[in-house]
Amino acid sequence: MERAYLSSWFVILIVLAVSFTACQKDEHFAGEPGVREAVPEPTPISLEIPVGFPSHIVASNNPLTLEGVELGRKLFHDPILSKNNQQSCASCHDQKIAFTDDARFSIGVEGKPGTRNSMALMNLAWRRNFFWDGRANSLEEQAFDPITDPLEMNTTWPEVEQKLNDHPEYPELFRLAFGVDEIDSNVVVKAIAQFERTLISGNSKFDKHLQGQNVFNDLEREGFELFVSEEGDCFHCHNGVFMSDNTFRNNGLQFPIEDEGLGAVTGRDRDKGKFIVPTLRNVEFTAPYMHDGRFETLREVVDFYSDNVNQNSPNVDPVMLKVNRPGGSLGLTDRQKDALVAFMKTLSDEEFLNDPRFSNPH
Ligand code: HEC
Ligand code: HEC
Numbered sequence: 001m002e003r004a005y006l007s008s009w010f011v012i013l014i015v016l017a018v019s020f021t022a023c024q025k026d027e028h029f030a031g032e033p034g035v036r037e038a039v040p041e042p043t044p045i046s047l048e049i050p051v052g053f054p055s056h057i058v059a060s061n062n063p064l065t066l067e068g069v070e071l072g073r074k075l076f077h078d079p080i081l082s083k084n085n086q087q088s089c090a091s092c093h094d095q096k097i098a099f100t101d102d103a104r105f106s107i108g109v110e111g112k113p114g115t116r117n118s119m120a121l122m123n124l125a126w127r128r129n130f131f132w133d134g135r136a137n138s139l140e141e142q143a144f145d146p147i148t149d150p151l152e153m154n155t156t157w158p159e160v161e162q163k164l165n166d167h168p169e170y171p172e173l174f175r176l177a178f179g180v181d182e183i184d185s186n187v188v189v190k191a192i193a194q195f196e197r198t199l200i201s202g203n204s205k206f207d208k209h210l211q212g213q214n215v216f217n218d219l220e221r222e223g224f225e226l227f228v229s230e231e232g233d234c235f236h237c238h239n240g241v242f243m244s245d246n247t248f249r250n251n252g253l254q255f256p257i258e259d260e261g262l263g264a265v266t267g268r269d270r271d272k273g274k275f276i277v278p279t280l281r282n283v284e285f286t287a288p289y290m291h292d293g294r295f296e297t298l299r300e301v302v303d304f305y306s307d308n309v310n311q312n313s314p315n316v317d318p319v320m321l322k323v324n325r326p327g328g329s330l331g332l333t334d335r336q337k338d339a340l341v342a343f344m345k346t347l348s349d350e351e352f353l354n355d356p357r358f359s360n361p362h
Pocket of ligand 2: 227232233234235236237238248249250251253275276277278279280283286288289290291292298301302305306317319320340
């Protein structure tokens, strides 16, 4: 019901936006020499917040508008942002698998792999640090990166700006969304960030459980109890509605440390080996796992936490030491491992993966 109501609201907004644009055109002096056609104000929108979610961070320098979000969606799916017009953001962030890709290391336009696993994109409007190592502090800042990264889209901003300014549709779309006559990198990243903030996943079996519905089967319930108890001890880091406390930790993956993660960003020894605690929403679809994509299945992840944590990894989180029993093992049984995997699959949100508002509009 609520969904249906919200989508009709969305349609009404579009209708309003279209008629508003039409009125504005009439009132001004289109075609008269020397008189610039005034740009109508873009239509403000707000995010649909799922039940139980806290309020999100508001990007006051980039308010959400219908025109901005739609433009961002188009850009996100458009290979025009890459050097050879072959790769879009969506090439490595595919909606069907929660906006990640299935490669261990994503392959860029030059056919060369990067050094980290692509990240699933959802519920980003609640986050302050982006990338595995947190090196970007806003979505706008983040979006500058892939376009010029030699191992990703490998182009230059002047090139992208030129292509967009010469395009038959983009100049008008940017004018309507941001009131600009000339497209530059700042408005490109703003539009993309607006679209990314609308990628919200909050309609899984787990959410229904949180709302008090009796949806878990025995194995899922057992997995949930393990997850939130000292026995499995996952909830110390993967907690709250986002299944992450958004901190940086070393979960004992690496020994020796090959990728310093946060440590390379801050330059501090005590941060070496720390990575952001990733959300586990839709984790069923986001394999392979970890910053280096070393695990192919959720079962391998659980085997790692149960039996193979590197307790001598520098800066390993104290939680990882405490949970491990003598002998360096959580000592989970097969049944317990199955239960944890079954629970993690209750975080899947099919509606998110199939939401037509996020799909490729081209
Ligand atoms: C070649 C594959 C590739 C392309 C193309 C690509 N990305 Fe990514 N993306 C990645 C990888 C890999 C990471 C993690 C990199 C890291 O942590 O160093 C990432 C991380 C991100 C993050 C951080 C998510 C988080 O939870 O912190 C965002 C947001 C993102 N990408 C958006 C985009 C946008 C927008 C574009 C297009 C402008 C894009 N990506 C293009 C592979 C790609
Ligand atoms: C000390 C904090 C901490 C605890 C406890 C913890 N995790 Fe993690 N988890 C992390 C961090 C940090 C990462 C990312 C590490 C990396 O990539 O280097 C991660 C990654 C993962 C991933 C991979 C997600 C992805 O997108 O690649 C899964 C799945 C996961 N954890 C499940 C669990 C389960 C199940 C438990 C309990 C048995 C658990 N975690 C306990 C911090 C923790």
